[in-house]
Amino acid sequence: MTVKLDFEECLKDSPRFRAEIEVVQNDVSELETRLDKLVKQCQAMLEAGRVYCQTSKSFVSGLRELGHQLSTDSMMEECLDKFSKKLSVIFDAQGEVIETIQKSVRTKLQTFVKEDVRKFKDVRKEFERSSETLEGALARNAQAPRGKLHEVEEATNALLNARKSFRSGALDYVLEINVFEAKKKADILFAMLSLLESQAQFFQQGHQSLSELDQYCQKLNEEHTQFVLNSAREKRDMEQRHAAIKKKDMSYDESILDFNADAANGIAMDGYLYKRASNAFKTWSRRWFSIQKNQLVYQKKFKDQPTVVVEDLRLCTVKPSAENERRFCFEVVSPSKCCLLQADSEREQQAWITAVQNSIASAFQERREDAHSPRSRCTSVSMSSLEKGGGGIGDQENEGCKALEEIQAISGNKQCCDCGEPGPDWASINLGITLCIVCSGIHRSLGVHFSKVRSLTLDTWEPELIKLMCELGNSVINRIYEARIDEITIKKPHPSSPRGDKESWIRSKYVEKKFIQKLPETGKSNLVRRSSARRTRATTQDRNAQRPPLKPKPTRATLPRLTGLSPSDILKNNSSAHKDWEEDEEEDLSGLHPGALLYRSAALQNFPVMADALAHGADVNWVNVGEDSSTPLIQAVSVNALAACEFLLQNGANVNQADSNGRGPLHHATILGHTGLVCLFLKRGADYNARDKNDKDPITIAVDNANADIVTLLRIAKMNKEMREMDGAFGQSGDETYQDIFRDFSHMASNNPEKLRRRSADPKP
Known part of the structure; x- marks a missing residue:
């Protein structure tokens, strides 16, 4: 005999379990209705002997209805169908039934309804009461503010007690359901067999009709005996399993979470999460979430159509959220929206974050062969x-x-x-x-x-x-x-x-940076060459024009050092820096502080040294007080080093950090006429309204220098921002014209920088 509900599933308390519980409750309710009706019909036979035949037909009709209700069990359906047909023949010929026989049927069924069904209802009420208590405890636990420890402790203890009570009640309820299902067949069959055996003894006229069912009844008797034995054995086994599971600690607060990307049903992971609504009220609702088919979906009830949160996991990322007052929150961020979710504990929070990350990796792995070539x-x-x-x-x-x-x-x-x-x-x-x-x-x-x-x-x-x-x-x-x-x-x-x-x-x-080399000590040589990667690139690519030689500015003589070289040594190095760096001219940068090393290598466009300085903890926004509070980003601007500027920006350089003259990278790029850098800084959020100590913003400087391209870029960026502000909260990131212009300037700055040296005598409109 198959177990109706599994004990493990009730501990998980999933929508599937709730749906199965609802089906069982409906079946029991309908079964109770049918049995009550059958008992009343039997009673009517005893009370109305004069209308016995008519009442018997109604009883047979009730048997047929019961067979339809048990249509999922072919054996029970066949049994009731055959019995009802034979009884119909007998009742047509016989108008009286022995009262004792009918009492046996009525008593058995009535006892089943009053005792077994009532016990089932009592256990169900206890389960529903503990379920409501758990829902309230979960809500109070989720609402407990992280800053109030006493409220958090009270909510946590209440949740532990409620969960323990609920799981105990759920196990009892599942046990009662399984026992009820096993006993139902035995009791109904017993009542029917008692009725038919009595009918065969007392109805001579129906003997021939009933004798045709002798073999079938014999088979049912054997099956009934086996049902009784199986029911007793399964009841014992289920009680033992129930007792063993109940001995376990049910006070733990984590659900049973298990990520399985190869699950047969396609669901990699599922469980309850709180979801914050995107409306103005920002309400929180508890929903059943699952990861399936490279999507994150949720549903309120098992039969509800899942709501898709993320269409494609490859386009999203996940991270913990500490900005919200509620605990155990994390965000699933996609290009179109950001979904804020909350788990019931820190362990569940980490499990969900790991599951989403693994699902993202699995989604990309599935497409790897298609996109590999x-x-x-x-x-x-x-x-x-x-x-x-x-x-x-x-x-x-x-x-x-x-x-x-x-x-x-x-x-x-x-x-x-x-x-x-x-x-x-x-x-x-x-x-x-x-x-x-x-x-x-x-x-x-x-x-x-x-x-x-x-x-x-x-x-x-x-x-x-x-x-x-x-x-x-x-x-x-x-x-x-x-x-x-x-x-x-x-x-x-x-x-x-x-x-x-x-x-x-x-x-x-x-x-942890366990494998990097320590900075060189005082007096040790550390000759820095121009990037070998750039030399390789220059020889392997077919270009019409080579990069001009890099000539470091001779005035950078006030770099702070850990030890060693004096300012005169640096001036000496700078005086020799006018040689062509394409010929592997070397400069001694030994002993420099990581920030100063980044500062110097940014002007030399030496990317390995820049990366080395950052690896050793250099501040990407390091300020050289001796040179007007200049930064590595401003140094890269001074030599029109587009890639060096991008490298610093990608590593956290502040695009709006100004020097002692109030000039930021955008000011310097405008003054020097580096159109490509102006385009880059505007795309990275540079402030085109910032004014230096002379009260000049980049637009004024570009107009004074008669640089038409830079004036165009600055004015388009300003106009685009004003249009977005007029559109309000739903403003776009930029229209197609704005994006096309900046894309064209980016391509020219990277591939054809000579095209950006155009100047106009009067750029004013």
């Missing part, structure tokens, strides 16, 4: 560009393919930077490295202050980002972050290593 990647990039308002189809495809080929061509970029898996499809844009799908998920979990992850096949890449990626590469970064790998006993993971090993390695490498 260079042709597929180029198509993805070109289609993304077109959807965002890009240029012609041919131009976008050529640029996308060329960009991906450039990034892959950099030394070491054809294997994952951290585990060595070939054909990486992801990149960290602030580190300048390529990653596999597993390592990219781990990098994403570190946070954007450590690593900003992008897809090489699904995201659109701006030209300055491509230029930055080509300046660094896996080999360069690994020489920095794995400089002491031979001295450490930790083994670097390989492609087939477990995810836990990879995560431990990546955290040790980028967060």
Whole structure:
């Protein structure tokens, strides 16, 4: 005999369990109605002997209805159908039934209704009472403010007691349901068999008709005996299992959560979460959430159509939320919206965050083979560009393919930077490295202050980002972050290593920085050359014009040092810096403070040294008081280093930090006429209304310098912001014209900078 409800499912208290409970309750209610009706009909036979035949037909009709109600059980349906037909023949011929026989039927069924059904109802009421108590305790626990510890403690204790009481009641209820289902067949069959056996003895005229059922009745007797034995054995087993489960500690506050990406029903994980509404009231509602088919969905009842929260998990990210007053909150952020959710405990919060992250990785893994080939990647990039308002189809495809080929061509970029898996499809844009799908998920979990992850096949890449990626590469970064790998006993993971090993390695490498080389001591030589990656790129690409030689400014003589070199030494170095850096001219930067090292290398456009300085804790917004409070970003502006500026911005440089003259990077780029940098800073949120000590904003400076391109960019950016402010909260990020103009300037600044040297005698309208 099959168990009606499982004990484990009742502890989970899922919508499926609630739905099954509702079905059982409806069945019992309907069964009670049918049995009550049958008992009354039997009583009517005893009280109205004169109308016995008519009442008997009604009774037979009741048997047929009971058979229909038990149609899910073919044996019971067949039994009741055959009995009702035979009884109908007998009742047509016989108008009287022995009262004692009918009493046996009435008494058995009436006892079942009054005792078993009533006991079932009592247990159900206790279950519903504990369920309501649990709902109230969950609500109070969720509403408890994190700052009031006594309220939190009271709510937690109340929740523990309510959950313990509920699970105890649920187990009792499931046991009663299973016992009731097992006993139901035995009691009904017993009543029917008693009736038919008595009928055979006392009705001579119906003997021939009933004798046809002898074999069938014999079979039913055997089955009934087996039912009784099975029912007793199963009752004993269920009581033992019930007692064993009840001995377990049911005061724990975590639900049974288990992430399974390969689940047969397609549901990777499910459970209850609180969801904050997006309306003005910001109300919280408890819903049953599940991860299925690469989507995050929820529903209130089991039969409800699931509501989709995230259409495609590949387009979202998940992170804890500490800004809300409620505890255990986390956010699922997608391009279209942000959904704030709350778990019942910290463990459940972390379990859901991990499950969503694993689902994101699984979703990308499913599409990996389709997007693995260079042709597929180029198509993805070109289609993304077109959807965002890009240029012609041919131009976008050529640029996308060329960009991906450039990034892959950099030394070491054809294997994952951290585990060595070939054909990486992801990149960290602030580190300048390529990653596999597993390592990219781990990098994403570190946070954007450590690593900003992008897809090489699904995201659109701006030209300055491509230029930055080509300046660094896996080999360069690994020489920095794995400089002491031979001295450490930790083994670097390989492609087939477990995810836990990879995560431990990546955290040790980028967060704890266990493998970087210590800064050079005083007196030791540290000759810095121009980026070898840029030399390689210059020789492998077909360009019409080479980058002009870098001539560091000779006035930077006040860099603070940890030890060693004097200002006169730096001036001496600066006097020799007018030589062509393409010929590997060297400059001694030994002993520099990390911030000063970043400052100096930004002016020299030496990306490995910049990355090394950041790895050693350099402040990306470090201020050189001796040079008008200039910053590394302003130094990169002074030599028109587009990729260096992008590198600093991606690593957290403040685009609006001004020097002692009140001039920020946008002011300096405007004064020097670096149109590409002006375009970059405006895209990164630079303030075009900021004024320097001479009370001049960038627009005024551009007009004074007669730079038509910069004036155009600044005025378009200002006009676009004003239009967005007029549109209010629903304003767009920029119209197509604005985006097209800035995209064109970005492409020219990265690929054809000579086109941005145009000047006009009168740019004023």
